[in-house]
Structures are given as structure tokens and as C-alpha cells.
Amino acid sequence: MEQDRSRQVALMKLVLLVVVIGGWELGARTGVIPTFWTSSPSLLAINFWESLKANEITYHTWVTMQEALAGLAAGAAVGILLGLVLGVSRVFGPALEPFVIALNSLPRVALAPLIVMFVGIGFASKFLLAFSLVVVPIMLNTYEGIKSVDPQLVNMMRIIHARRDQVFFKVLLPNCVPWIFSALRVAISFAIIGAIVGEFISARAGIGYMIDTASGGFDTTGMIMPLFVLMILAFALDRLFVAASDRLLIWREDAR
Amino acid sequence: MTAARKGLQVIPGGGEGRQDAVRIRGLGFRLLDRQKRPLPILDNVDLTLKDGEFVSIVGPSGCGKSTLLNFISGLVPVQSGSVEVFGEPPGGKDAAIGYVFQQHALLPWRPVLTNAAIGLEVAGVPREERSRRARDMLRVMGLDGFEDHYPREISGGMRQRVSLARTLVCNPRLILMDEPFGALDAQTKLLIQEMFLSYWEEHRKTVLFVTHDLAEAILLSDRILVMSSRPGRIMAEYEVGIQRPRNLEQVRHLPRFTELHDSIWENLRAEAMKAMQGRA
Structure with a gap:
């Protein structure tokens, strides 16, 4: 039964893929879909191949990924640290909470021009934008992870005379891990958004730059191709991350 | 009377x-x-x-x-x-003092064995000794064979026995x-x-x-x-x-x-x- 269903799902996925891509290509060939506006799979494939041979798409993807992943790593490190500090401290946490939430409700891509003004159009502006998108949600989730700890577990630790650091490392921190993981998963796409938006504002390289340049020449194929590359990369990253976290969080009641 | x-x-x-x-x-x-x-x-x-x-x-x-x-x-x-x-x-x-709570208060990310041994672990008992003592107590509670299971994988009665074992293994007065x-x-x-x-x-x-x-x-x-x-x-x-x-x-x-x-x-x-x- 269960196996049958998962086979059905796999088949369905394949059918969907073939129908969408095939329909798109067919529409483009028969003229139903104007390739000027939406390109076509074959045009995209050719464009991708040319770009690959010229080592363009690889270079620009590399630039964007560097910006995004650096922002993600820094944002995660700072976010987790801040979240832990806020969660553990009984004064700082509650005091800073409203400010952090106010900051978080600000659409941070709107900060982009300001950031570019501060640090210029190089790597730093994209890194900082990715960082700013990532840090707050990770911090809030970490904080929530500490606040959500079952008080009975802390009582149990007090009964066995655990020191504060033992309570932290054996109870509070492990309790945060699922919260941090779910924040990280969302943060992957946030970081990429940050990098791309930064490149839109002004850049000399990166996927955002490629798209921006192509749009200047009304080159829809040139705009869509990097998008696809980005989508596939982000998707792969997400899969990888989910697989890793499933292994790590095997103890969870509701494994995802 | x-x-x-x-x-x-x-x-x-x-x-x-x-x-x-x-x-x-x-x-x-x-x-x-x-x-x-x-x-x-x-x-x-x-x-x-x-x-x-x-x-x-x-x-x-x-x-x-x-x-x-x-x-x-x-x-x-x-x-x-x-x-x-x-x-x-x-x-x-x-x-x-040992305290057995109504809810088992087990750490969900730890398997049965290290859950039962947490009191000894916090007290600084060496790994091998605490593992041996926890195993012995789990056996008394009829839980041998479940040492590597996570709390979510065992029944409510078993969880409560792990919780008992965790308390008793510390030998509280x-x-x-x-x-x-x-x-x-x-x-x-x-x-x-x-x-x-x-x-x-x-x-x-x-x-x-x-x-x-x-x-x-x-x-x-x-x-x-x-x-x-x-x-x-x-x-x-x-x-x-x-x-x-x-x-x-x-x-x-x-x-x-x-x-x-x-x-x-x-x-x-x-x-x-x-x-x-x-x-x-």
C-alpha cells in the first residue's frame, strides 16, 4: 500500500515535469507561446550550454553563491549566538525582544541602497544584505528554542544538582537544535535573495548582475536561464539540508 | 482497631x-x-x-x-x-534526593541509556562506570534491550520505568x-x-x-x-x-x-x- 503510493507519487512527479517542460516547448514551437516573452526550454538549454562553454554562468553562480553562503554562515553564527544569549539572560532577552521584532518586521531588502551606500558595490554589500536577512530569523528561532524548553526538564536537572553550564549544554542547547535547523532551512533562500537583490542594485558580477544585464537587452532567455540555475542550486541545497537534519534529528516525535 | x-x-x-x-x-x-x-x-x-x-x-x-x-x-x-x-x-x-515526576521528564534527544545515566553524568561519574550502573538498573526495571531507543520509540510505561531507573541509579536517600x-x-x-x-x-x-x-x-x-x-x-x-x-x-x-x-x-x-x- 505505502510502497504503491510512493511509486505513484514518483510517477506523478515525472509526469508533471514532462508535461510542463514538454507543453512549454511545444507551445513555443507552434507559436502559441511567444518565445520573446517567455523563451522556451530548448532556447534555455542552448543558452545555458553557450554560457557554460564561455565559463560565464559558472563564474557568476560562484560569485552569488559565495556572497549568499558567506552571509548565511555569518548570519547563522551571529544569530545563534545572540539567540542563546537572549534566551539565557533573564534581563536582556525580554528587554531586547520588542526591538528585535520591530527590526524584523522591517522589509530588509529596503535596506539595500543604504548598505550599498555604506560599504560600496563589491562583495561586502551583498554579503551584508544576505547577513541582515538571515540573522534575525535565526536569532528569534534560537531564542524561542530556549524559551520553549519544558520546565520539568530543568527541574529534573536541578534535582540532580546540575550546574548552570550543565543545564545549558545538556538541556537548553539540544532543545534549540530543531528550532535552529528549521530557521536555517528558510535562511538558505533568504541568503540567496539578499545576494541577488544586492546585485540588482549595483554589481559587476553574479546571477543578479546577469539577469539585470540581460533585461537591458530584452533578452528573456538570458534572464530566465540564470534563474533556473539558481532554482536548481537552491533546491539541491534544501534537499541536502533536509537529509542532513533528518539524520541529526532522528529523535524527534514528528520527524519533520 | x-x-x-x-x-x-x-x-x-x-x-x-x-x-x-x-x-x-x-x-x-x-x-x-x-x-x-x-x-x-x-x-x-x-x-x-x-x-x-x-x-x-x-x-x-x-x-x-x-x-x-x-x-x-x-x-x-x-x-x-x-x-x-x-x-x-x-x-x-x-x-x-530523587524526584520522580508525573511526566517522565526524559530528554527526548537522548537514548534510554544516557537518559538513565544523566544523574551520574552530572555528578561526574566516569563514562564506563555510569554506563554499567545505568545498564544494571535498566535491567532491574525490565528494560534491557531498549538502551538505544529514543523516548519517542517506547511506550509510556517504559518511559516511566526509565525515569524510575534514572532516579534509583543515583542511589538517593x-x-x-x-x-x-x-x-x-x-x-x-x-x-x-x-x-x-x-x-x-x-x-x-x-x-x-x-x-x-x-x-x-x-x-x-x-x-x-x-x-x-x-x-x-x-x-x-x-x-x-x-x-x-x-x-x-x-x-x-x-x-x-x-x-x-x-x-x-x-x-x-x-x-x-x-x-x-x-x-x-
């Missing part, structure tokens, strides 16, 4: 020269309700536990039974009155138990009671056992204290006086069991009604 003595009474402590495990005098506790009015939870509680004694507390829900345990364990600081555990104020660094078997189904409960009873009859730790199950209190204890509805105080005391080692099946059919059960229930009934109406 009945050993019930009504009203407050103080048992002379240390009669046989042994130190009392717990001595509580005039313990009171009040909280502020939503309108900031003081709400008395415990009222002038006196209680003495002799070393090696198994005492149960029964009482209507919300009468402050669990609160009482929290004072003895040192989780909550004493507001008024005095609490001594083996002659010391509660919560001291050396107090060898005093064990506080807050309705430890309350959330289990009837059969599981019976089996765990048997298991725990035979462990206890061998080791004779001091136990303070909170329950709302009268039969359970009679089956396990030497002495039963009845608490009133809020504000809680000790309103009656019964010596169980049934020989040990006990066989749970046989005890249920003793005339003494029925007699005690009826007598305690008579006492408790009015209080339980009060508690229920107070909630409605």
Missing part, C-alpha cells in the same frame, strides 16, 4: 536514634491570584518522615500535594515554616514521587507497582509518594497521610500495618485493605467534593 488518628499530630522524631528523613513544621504557602489577593495553598503543614519509611499522601486535586514535594526538594524556596531534609535545609548541594504511575493504563500500572515494590522492599529508601489512587497508597505504603482541599493541611493519618514483603494481589483481598480503603475514602470524600465544587 483502626490506627487512624484525626487532626494534626506530631510524631515524636528520632525515636530509635535514627535521624528523621524529613521534618516539616508549620509550613505555609500562599500565592497571589489574578486580583492580587493572597490565595493560601498550604496551611500549617506538619510532617515527619522516618528514615526508611514509605509514606503516601492522598488528597483531592489541587490541594498542594505536589507543592509540598517542591518544598522538600528545594525547587521552591520555603515561604513560612520550616523544612529539614536529613537535618539540613532543602536543596543543599549534598542532598541525595529520599525519593519524592509525584503521581508517578498516574498517567499509565491499569495493567501497566499494576506491573510497575509490583516492580517498584519489590525494589523498595529490598532497598528500603525513604519514599514520599503523592497519589490520588487510594488502593495504590495502601498497597505500597507504611503510612498514609490525608490532605484536605485547599488550603492543604494534613487532616488524618493511617498506619497501613500490612506485613511485608507484600503481594499486591493478596493485599487487595485482605480485610484490612477494604477497611482502610473505606475509612480513608470516607475522610477524603467530603474534601474531594469541596475541591470539585471549588473548580466548577
Whole structure:
């Protein structure tokens, strides 16, 4: 039964893929879909191949990924640290909470021009934008992870005379891990958004730059191709991350 | 015949020269309700536990039974009155107290073995020794073969046994138990009671056992204290006086069991009604 269903799902996925891509290509060939506006799979494939041979798409993807992943790593490190500090401290946490939430409700891509003004159009502006998108949600989730700890577990630790650091490392921190993981998963796409938006504002390289340049020449194929590359990369990253976290969080009641 | 003595009474402590495990005098506790009015939870509680004694507390829900345990364990600081555990104020660094909570309070990210060993781990017992001791205790609890399972993978009864093993492996002098078997189904409960009873009859730790199950209190204890509805105080005391080692099946059919059960229930009934109406 269960196996049958998962086979059905796999088949369905394949059918969907073939129908969408095939329909798109067919529409483009028969003229139903104007390739000027939406390109076509074959045009995209050719464009991708040319770009690959010229080592363009690889270079620009590399630039964007560097910006995004650096922002993600820094944002995660700072976010987790801040979240832990806020969660553990009984004064700082509650005091800073409203400010952090106010900051978080600000659409941070709107900060982009300001950031570019501060640090210029190089790597730093994209890194900082990715960082700013990532840090707050990770911090809030970490904080929530500490606040959500079952008080009975802390009582149990007090009964066995655990020191504060033992309570932290054996109870509070492990309790945060699922919260941090779910924040990280969302943060992957946030970081990429940050990098791309930064490149839109002004850049000399990166996927955002490629798209921006192509749009200047009304080159829809040139705009869509990097998008696809980005989508596939982000998707792969997400899969990888989910697989890793499933292994790590095997103890969870509701494994995802 | 009945050993019930009504009203407050103080048992002379240390009669046989042994130190009392717990001595509580005039313990009171009040909280502020939503309108900031003081709400008395415990009222002038006196209680003495002799070393090696198994005492149960029964009482209507919300009468402050669990609160009482929290004072003895040192989780909550004493507001008024005095609490001594083996002659010391509660919560001291050396107090060898075990606490079995109603909910198992296992760490979900740890498998059974390291969950059972956490007390030893925190105390700095070397890895090999704590692992061996935890394994032994898990075997006593009938959990061998489940050492590597996570709490979510085992049944409620097994989780509660892990929680028991975690407490007993630390070899506490005093064990506080807050309705430890309350959330289990009837059969599981019976089996765990048997298991725990035979462990206890061998080791004779001091136990303070909170329950709302009268039969359970009679089956396990030497002495039963009845608490009133809020504000809680000790309103009656019964010596169980049934020989040990006990066989749970046989005890249920003793005339003494029925007699005690009826007598305690008579006492408790009015209080339980009060508690229920107070909630409605």
C-alpha cells in the first residue's frame, strides 16, 4: 500500500515535469507561446550550454553563491549566538525582544541602497544584505528554542544538582537544535535573495548582475536561464539540508 | 482497631536514634491570584518522615500535594515554616534526593541509556562506570534491550520505568514521587507497582509518594497521610500495618485493605467534593 503510493507519487512527479517542460516547448514551437516573452526550454538549454562553454554562468553562480553562503554562515553564527544569549539572560532577552521584532518586521531588502551606500558595490554589500536577512530569523528561532524548553526538564536537572553550564549544554542547547535547523532551512533562500537583490542594485558580477544585464537587452532567455540555475542550486541545497537534519534529528516525535 | 488518628499530630522524631528523613513544621504557602489577593495553598503543614519509611499522601486535586514535594526538594524556596531534609535545609548541594515526576521528564534527544545515566553524568561519574550502573538498573526495571531507543520509540510505561531507573541509579536517600504511575493504563500500572515494590522492599529508601489512587497508597505504603482541599493541611493519618514483603494481589483481598480503603475514602470524600465544587 505505502510502497504503491510512493511509486505513484514518483510517477506523478515525472509526469508533471514532462508535461510542463514538454507543453512549454511545444507551445513555443507552434507559436502559441511567444518565445520573446517567455523563451522556451530548448532556447534555455542552448543558452545555458553557450554560457557554460564561455565559463560565464559558472563564474557568476560562484560569485552569488559565495556572497549568499558567506552571509548565511555569518548570519547563522551571529544569530545563534545572540539567540542563546537572549534566551539565557533573564534581563536582556525580554528587554531586547520588542526591538528585535520591530527590526524584523522591517522589509530588509529596503535596506539595500543604504548598505550599498555604506560599504560600496563589491562583495561586502551583498554579503551584508544576505547577513541582515538571515540573522534575525535565526536569532528569534534560537531564542524561542530556549524559551520553549519544558520546565520539568530543568527541574529534573536541578534535582540532580546540575550546574548552570550543565543545564545549558545538556538541556537548553539540544532543545534549540530543531528550532535552529528549521530557521536555517528558510535562511538558505533568504541568503540567496539578499545576494541577488544586492546585485540588482549595483554589481559587476553574479546571477543578479546577469539577469539585470540581460533585461537591458530584452533578452528573456538570458534572464530566465540564470534563474533556473539558481532554482536548481537552491533546491539541491534544501534537499541536502533536509537529509542532513533528518539524520541529526532522528529523535524527534514528528520527524519533520 | 483502626490506627487512624484525626487532626494534626506530631510524631515524636528520632525515636530509635535514627535521624528523621524529613521534618516539616508549620509550613505555609500562599500565592497571589489574578486580583492580587493572597490565595493560601498550604496551611500549617506538619510532617515527619522516618528514615526508611514509605509514606503516601492522598488528597483531592489541587490541594498542594505536589507543592509540598517542591518544598522538600528545594525547587521552591520555603515561604513560612520550616523544612529539614536529613537535618539540613532543602536543596543543599549534598542532598541525595530523587524526584520522580508525573511526566517522565526524559530528554527526548537522548537514548534510554544516557537518559538513565544523566544523574551520574552530572555528578561526574566516569563514562564506563555510569554506563554499567545505568545498564544494571535498566535491567532491574525490565528494560534491557531498549538502551538505544529514543523516548519517542517506547511506550509510556517504559518511559516511566526509565525515569524510575534514572532516579534509583543515583542511589538517593529520599525519593519524592509525584503521581508517578498516574498517567499509565491499569495493567501497566499494576506491573510497575509490583516492580517498584519489590525494589523498595529490598532497598528500603525513604519514599514520599503523592497519589490520588487510594488502593495504590495502601498497597505500597507504611503510612498514609490525608490532605484536605485547599488550603492543604494534613487532616488524618493511617498506619497501613500490612506485613511485608507484600503481594499486591493478596493485599487487595485482605480485610484490612477494604477497611482502610473505606475509612480513608470516607475522610477524603467530603474534601474531594469541596475541591470539585471549588473548580466548577
